[in-house]
Every structure is written in structure tokens, then in C-alpha cells.
Amino acid sequence: MSFKTVERKPLTLAERTYVPQILNGLSHTFKKMVKPNETLEYPEARPPIPEGYRGVPTLVKDPNGREKCVSCQLCEFVCPPKAIRIKPGEISADADTAHVEKAPQEFDIDMLRCIYCGLCQEVCPEEAIWLQNVFSVSGYTREELVNDKERLYELGGTLPDEHFKWDKKKAAEEAGNGAH
Amino acid sequence: MIDLYLSLPIWVQAAIKGLIAIGFLIPVAGACSLAERKVSAWIQGRPGPNRARAWGLGYIPILGPILQRLGVFHLMADGAKFVFKEDVVPGHVNKFYYYLAPLVALVPSLCTVVVVPFGAYFDAASETLKPLILADVDVGILAVFAIGSLSVYALILAGWASNSKYPFLGGVRASAQLISYELSMTLSVIPVFLWVNAPGPEATLSLFAVVESQSQAGLFGGMWFVFLMPMCAFIFLVSLFAETNRQPFDMPESEADLVGGFHTEYGEFKWSIFFVAEYAHMTIGSAVFVLLFLGGWNPLPWVPLEPLIAGLPVWLGGLLGAAFFLGKTFFFIFLFMWVRWTLPRFRYDQVMRLGWQKLLPLAIANVIFYALAIAVIERS
Numbered sequence A: 001m002s003f004k005t006v007e008r009k010p011l012t013l014a015e016r017t018y019v020p021q022i023l024n025g026l027s028h029t030f031k032k033m034v035k036p037n038e039t040l041e042y043p044e045a046r047p048p049i050p051e052g053y054r055g056v057p058t059l060v061k062d063p064n065g066r067e068k069c070v071s072c073q074l075c076e077f078v079c080p081p082k083a084i085r086i087k088p089g090e091i092s093a094d095a096d097t098a099h100v101e102k103a104p105q106e107f108d109i110d111m112l113r114c115i116y117c118g119l120c121q122e123v124c125p126e127e128a129i130w131l132q133n134v135f136s137v138s139g140y141t142r143e144e145l146v147n148d149k150e151r152l153y154e155l156g157g158t159l160p161d162e163h164f165k166w167d168k169k170k171a172a173e174e175a176g177n178g179a180h
Numbered sequence B: 001m002i003d004l005y006l007s008l009p010i011w012v013q014a015a016i017k018g019l020i021a022i023g024f025l026i027p028v029a030g031a032c033s034l035a036e037r038k039v040s041a042w043i044q045g046r047p048g049p050n051r052a053r054a055w056g057l058g059y060i061p062i063l064g065p066i067l068q069r070l071g072v073f074h075l076m077a078d079g080a081k082f083v084f085k086e087d088v089v090p091g092h093v094n095k096f097y098y099y100l101a102p103l104v105a106l107v108p109s110l111c112t113v114v115v116v117p118f119g120a121y122f123d124a125a126s127e128t129l130k131p132l133i134l135a136d137v138d139v140g141i142l143a144v145f146a147i148g149s150l151s152v153y154a155l156i157l158a159g160w161a162s163n164s165k166y167p168f169l170g171g172v173r174a175s176a177q178l179i180s181y182e183l184s185m186t187l188s189v190i191p192v193f194l195w196v197n198a199p200g201p202e203a204t205l206s207l208f209a210v211v212e213s214q215s216q217a218g219l220f221g222g223m224w225f226v227f228l229m230p231m232c233a234f235i236f237l238v239s240l241f242a243e244t245n246r247q248p249f250d251m252p253e254s255e256a257d258l259v260g261g262f263h264t265e266y267g268e269f270k271w272s273i274f275f276v277a278e279y280a281h282m283t284i285g286s287a288v289f290v291l292l293f294l295g296g297w298n299p300l301p302w303v304p305l306e307p308l309i310a311g312l313p314v315w316l317g318g319l320l321g322a323a324f325f326l327g328k329t330f331f332f333i334f335l336f337m338w339v340r341w342t343l344p345r346f347r348y349d350q351v352m353r354l355g356w357q358k359l360l361p362l363a364i365a366n367v368i369f370y371a372l373a374i375a376v377i378e379r380s
């Protein structure tokens, strides 16, 4: 037999008067009343953001201040709601990082379209786009809610880098291993 | 000041007293609505309304932020909002009764205050305690019951005049509920007055006399009736919850099954009048409970007020008495809110069963028991 019959005890007299239960409930709510609040007073107090939180997508620079995005446009293609628009640009030949060759000329993320899926961060080969901890976006017009390149870097700031991939490439090139 | 007041014609004096009572009750009712929001918030672990800040008053250092945290400005905003809202009258209502209902709700609840003493002062001339009361009539409690029970007509009228299903059901529930619990309520105060009115001197139903008999000397004399007759107090309190339509008995409203109950079709100022009436009702109910069972303005059981204030100036003594009394009353208003945010609502059939099958027999047995007990005590 797969079920069990629960024995229902008849209510005692005290239970049928409701009074002990009501007193119990009152003492419970009184304890709640003197306890500190469970809620935060939002704009002044903000919740702690857990690690790995997917907030607004942002662009980041590496610790040397180089913009990491190479405008490969993978994120633009993967983005399910097509929130990203990139116009690729060249890095001028006399710049320090000329060997990177490309950087975005324009980079727009439409926050009215973005669904915070994080696929852009996942797909980026350069670890240039990160969903960080900004979670409240607001604006008065539709245009205001399209983050352009400048705004994306402002939101993103600098993140630590583990690889310094392009610095290593340059060093290798200078050491004569540039063929690969 | 007092001489000037006494030299005025009697009807002017009455009008002044009446205005003071109304001027007291309406802000108290408003403050109750704020208190209700705050108490509910605290019980639910929220800070409650604390954002609104009035221009000027809110920027006083220290006091301003405290008032803001307590949500006092929300009270003003709420009040002002009701006055400025558009006056919508649904097309299908019976206009005359529709407008009449809020008035019928407000008038009785403000009228009962006339016979409720809210303090006492020491009259040096006659060396006795005199009640602070608008009309010290002998019928006291009877007048409270008689006028207070009129308020059910407001709910019935509102429900009927709204001419739609939910208010109608709310009105019908209100009438059935109030009638059932009124019986137990009236029965529960009979032992009190049996005890107060010793055979011999002229009998009285005045609430002042009830408090007087709780302020005598001796073990039984100074004992508050809540200790002497706990059963009466209990029955009275339960019926009071039902009579004031408070949770767990707020059948006429029960927004879960009746949308808004009797006031579904009401909005803006008319709606707020219902609420002022409900809170005024609650205030008077608590006051009557305090007078009947908790020694009125006596600070503690076996500690009467009279010797405390005998040496003080009249106004200070009066203020002290009123403060003790109002303190207890406010505690009861708090209890009403506390219970509201603790208990779920009864089902309608449970309300009826509780009223007729439990509370009424209990009240009758209680009257018989105390009548016999008082007869035995007085005989010996």
C-alpha cells in the first residue's frame, strides 16, 4: 500500500475555543513586530550582488587601459534579440597596439531589447564584454536606453586580465616567433 | 476663561463641547488609519509608509525626519487625496440612498461619544469626582448600544443602494452579523450593572457609575471588572470585534470573496467617510470596554484616581485622568489592529455558528451564573 492514513485527532476543548491558538498567534506577530525589518529601503540601501550576477552588459578595458574588444562581431551574431550593433573600425598603424588591427568604431547595446542572457559574454573570444552588477536601468526616451560605446566603457571600467594575450603576441613577434 | 464659558447659553456650551468631541474623534480616526498601516508593516517586517515629506514641516531638524519616518505626512497626503478626487457616481445606483449611507455611518458613530465619559476631574466644591462628559445621562450604556447599533443601517443602505451583487451581499452579511452579536454583547454587560447597582439607592446605567464602583476601597471594591468577571469581558470583547466589523469578523467587507463588500461602489470622499466611521466606532468601542472592565481612568487596579489628583489643579487632574483613560483606549485600538494582522477571516457560516451556537448560550449561562452569584453575595 503506497499511502498512509494519517490519524486525525479530535480537537480538544481548548482548541475548539480558538483562544490558545489566537494567543499563540498574537505572541508570534508581536515578536515579528519588534524584530528588525526584513526589507531594504531600496534606493538608499541596496542588496548585495552575488558573484556571477548577470546585470547590464558592459565593455571592459584591460589593466593597461587597452580596449579589449576587437570588433569580431561574434556577440552581435549570437545575441538572440539582436540588441547589439557594431561598426568595426581599424586601429591606426602608428598606435602602440597596431598589431591588434581592429577595434569597434561604434558599439551600441539596446537595453530595451537585451534579455540579459549572457550569451555575448559567453561567446566573446577576447573577454571584452561582461554582464556586471548594474541592475536598474531607466530613462525618459528610447534613445537614452541605447548604451553607446562611451557609456559601455564607463559602465564596464577595467577588469583584471589573466592572459594579456596581445602583449604576449607582440613579445613573441619581437622575439622572431611571429609566423604563427 | 471657565467663567466666560459658563456664562454662555447652554446650547452654545453644548455646541462647543460637541465640536471638541468631533474635532477629537476625526483626527483620531485618521491617525488610526495611519497606525493601521504602520502596525501591519511592522508585523510583516516592513518599515511602512515613511517617504512623504511635507514642505516646511518636514525640514525641521530632528523632528522633521522623525515625523517622516512615522509616516505622518502620508496621513495628510491621504486625507487631501480623498478631498480632491473626482466624485464618481455609478449610473446604476439609487442616488438618494447612495449619498445617505455614508452620513448614516458617520452620524451614529460620532453621536455615541456624547454619553461616554473620557476622564474625570476633582470638583473642589462638592469634594467628589466629576466625569468629563458631554451629557451625563443616566441611560449611559443603553444609549451607546441604541445609537451604535444604528450604524448597521449604513451598511445595509450602502449595500442596497449600490444596486449590484457584491455590495448587496456585504450589506446582508452585515445585518445578520451585527444582529447576532448584539445579543451576546448586551447580555454580557448585564452582570456588570447588576453588580454596580446595589439594591437601595436609585439604579443607574451610567458609565461613570461603573467606573466609580471600580474605584472603591477594599479587595472587591478596587478590583477591575475584568478580574471580577473575566467571562463577561471576554464575551464583550469578542462581540465588540464583530460589531465593529473588524477582522476576524469583517464579513461585510471580506475583499477576498466580495471585492470590497458594502463599499465596492464607493470611492473618494464618500469611501473615506465609511472609514472614519469605522475607526470612530472602534475608538468608542474600545473606550466603552475600558470603562466597563478596565477601571476607566484609574491608573492601576486598587489604585483609584481620586486621591492622586485631589491636590492638583483642576485642569491638571482632569488631563491626568483623561491621559490614563486614553492610554488604555489606545492600547485597545492597537489590539484591534494586532488581531487583524494575526488572524485569518472566519468563513461566513463559522461566524454565524460561533455567534448563535457558542457565544449566545455562553452569554446566557454567564448572566445566570453571575445573577445567582451576586444574589448569594448580597444576601450574606
Ligand code: SF4
Pocket: A068, A069, A070, A071, A072, A073, A074, A075, A076, A086, A123, A124, A125, A126, A127, A128, A129
Ligand atoms: S565584444 Fe567580444 S565578441 Fe563582441 S565584437 Fe567585441 S570582441 Fe567580438
Ligand code: SF4
Pocket: A057, A075, A078, A079, A080, A081, A082, A083, A084, A109, A113, A114, A115, A116, A117, A118, A119, A120, A121, A131
Ligand atoms: S546579454 Fe544576451 S541579449 Fe543582452 S546583449 Fe548580450 S547576448 Fe544580447
